[in-house]
Amino acid sequence: MAVIWLLSAQTGETLAPMWVNPPDKVLHLAEYGILGLALGYALGASPPAALAAVALGTAWGGLDEWHQTLVAGRSASILDWLADLAGLVLGVALLSTWRRRKGRVNGI
Secondary structure (H helix, E strand, O other): OHHHHHHHOOOHHHHOOOOOOOOHHHHHHHHHHHHHHHHHHHHOOOHHHHHHHHHHHHHHHHHHHHHHOOOOOOOOOHHHHHHHHHHHHHHHHHHHHHHHHHHHHOOO
16 A cells, blocks of 8 residues: 555656556556455455455545645546556455365365
C-alpha cells in the first residue's frame, strides 16, 4: 500500500521515461492486482476474507484517487478507481483459484 501511495505522489513525468508509456488503466490493473494478491494472502482463504480483501483494497483505491487531487499535475478518475477494483478482484480471484487447485492436488 505504501508503494502505491508513494507512486501516487509523483507527477506523471517522473513515473516512467517517455519511451515507456503503458496505458494508465493497465498500470492500475497491475498494481491493484498485486495488492489483491497480497491482501488475499494476508487475510486468509475464506470467502469472507476474500471479500474483506477486495473491500479494503477498494477503500485504499478511493483514498489513492483522492490523494492524487492533492498532487500537482494529477487528478482523480472514477475510471482509474474502477480499474483498481478490477485488479483487486482479479488478484483475489487468482489467489483463490490457486488455493483451491493446490488443495485438490494435496487432497485437502
